[in-house]
Amino acid sequence: MNSSDTNNRNVRKLRLISREFAGFEASFGVQAEHFEKLSGWRVEREFEEIHKLYDRMVTSREALSGAHDLFLCVTDWLPEAIREGLLLPLDRFLQEDPPEGWPDAWAPSMRGLQTGEDGRIYGIAYHDGPEMFIYRSDLFTDGEERLAFAREYGYPLDVPATWKQFVDVAKFFTRPEQGMYGAVTASFPDGHNNVYDFLIHLWSRGGHLLTPDGKAAFQHEAGREALQFLVDLIHKHRVVPPEALEMDSVRSGDYFAQGGAAMMWNWAGFAAVADMPHMSKITGKVRTGLIPKGDGPQGRHMSLNIYWILGIAAGSRNPEAAYRFIKETASAEMDKATSLCGGNGTRLSTWRDEEVRRQFPYYEHIERVHQQVNSPPPIPEYPAMNEVLSHMVNDALRLKKDVASALDQAAKQIDDILAHRRA
CATH class of the missing domain: 3.40.190.10 (Periplasmic binding protein-like II)
Known part of the structure; x- marks a missing residue:
């Protein structure tokens, strides 16, 4: 065995899974390199098509498997992921070692959807729409x-x-x-x-x-x-x-x-x-x-108003190090890097940054847009409802069903889904 093999075996690694998107690949690349220099931990990154990401991490519960430490999760999935125990709560970490400026460095609209019905926080906003x-x-x-x-x-x-x-x-x-x-x-x-x-x-x-x-x-x-x-x-x-x-x-x-x-x-x-x-x-x-x-x-x-949060997969074998990566990535410097790489940072400082605004003028409007936003209902049943709505829209757009029929059928299916919640 040569020395490089030994070194590779001894390198401490975090494993991150994200939606595929060039902006995420670029920003996580910058942030992983920064974190490795800071901590010695290497962050291996995997990028998956959005539907497959949900199927793997939520439906198939891969978040429990230990294969990943960090999970970039969209807020639509959070109620189900929280109910199923797929993410670790961050409250202890946030109390003992909060990110720079936490929580007031983020707009209220960037802090609410990752809070579960139990009042605990399951992630920090990484990428915003709107x-x-x-x-x-x-x-x-x-x-x-x-x-x-x-x-x-x-x-x-x-x-x-x-x-x-x-x-x-x-x-x-x-x-x-x-x-x-x-x-x-x-x-x-x-x-x-x-x-x-x-x-x-x-x-x-x-x-x-x-x-x-x-x-x-x-x-x-x-x-x-x-x-x-x-x-x-x-x-x-x-x-x-x-x-x-x-x-x-x-x-x-x-x-x-x-x-x-x-x-x-x-x-x-x-x-x-x-x-x-x-x-x-x-x-x-x-x-x-x-x-x-x-x-x-x-x-x-x-x-x-939906956004992507960076959370710790419940099966992580390195939750302390995973949180350190989340904290560092949430800093003003690294959040700005998300924006400069083509994603959307979530801190108010990034939205107001003159360099960011010169390169991407739309940042001048983000706070105004956030004053008129709505979100899908934050309930565990929403992913199932979302699947119904996706089929409804697709059937109408491909002329498989007329609009009224597509809507009526979807409404009945969603009422059936929600009847179980009310029961």
Whole structure:
């Protein structure tokens, strides 16, 4: 046995599993290198497609196996993960050795969803959305485009405030012969953006997912308008590329960054991707704003508050070292690194940092967006509900079912899921 084999066997290792995303791979790379220099612990990193990540870590309970020390977990999964004992509570660590500035260095919206019904804290926010409206500013400010739009639609070209205006602008910029569509959506049925798109449209029209007593409420007028709108973008207005049905949030963000669409609503991190010269053809031409609202009296600008937390897998053999990595990664320096690598840091200091804002102007809007957000219900049954909603949206988008039938069937299934909770 040579000396390198012996050294490799003696290296102390943490094992981290995350959703696959170039921004996460880059930021965890920086943070792992920093932590190894600081502590001597090597952080081995694995990146998995989002659906498979849930199936492995939550459904198959791999978080208990000892194969991983650190688990990047989205807040949608947390109630189930907490109920099933898949994450370790951090309260003892936070009391004895809190991260820099804890807890006031984070906005309240970045601290609530990782707190269980038992009052204990199961992770620290690592990557924030939020979903924002993202658009090509060069197209909106072009003089000829502005004149042509005003002639065709009778009002000035501007960032759309309502969904009706969004359709007008999307139609105007849809030019398939030039490789350009008015918009791009993330419509792949991965239970992620296809569901979140429906929720944003539902909420922006004043609708609700559930009634106060925990029954389906999304199958009524606002829900019908929301789902029909998503179907019509692809099949009626044809302002979205047909291949959007196979795009998740990452692929749709890449499509936008390559100049294929004028607008999208997506996670703010994809505005960062579109401003990175080595990843984008439209660097310096990207701006963000509020997501459009419904056109009726109940219309409101809404975004989605979910985020990714870094927690300790319950089967970790190195929980003390795992917490040290979480604490160090939550520092102002390392949180800023998350943003500079293409993710979204979660500390107020990162959101307000001048260097970050110069590179990614959308950070100027994040705190404002967080004033108008909603979240999926923080209950253990939500992942099962989410799967129903994902099938509902996919059936409608692929014209397997009409909108009303898809909504009604999903509402009945969700009522059945929640009936067990009430029993």
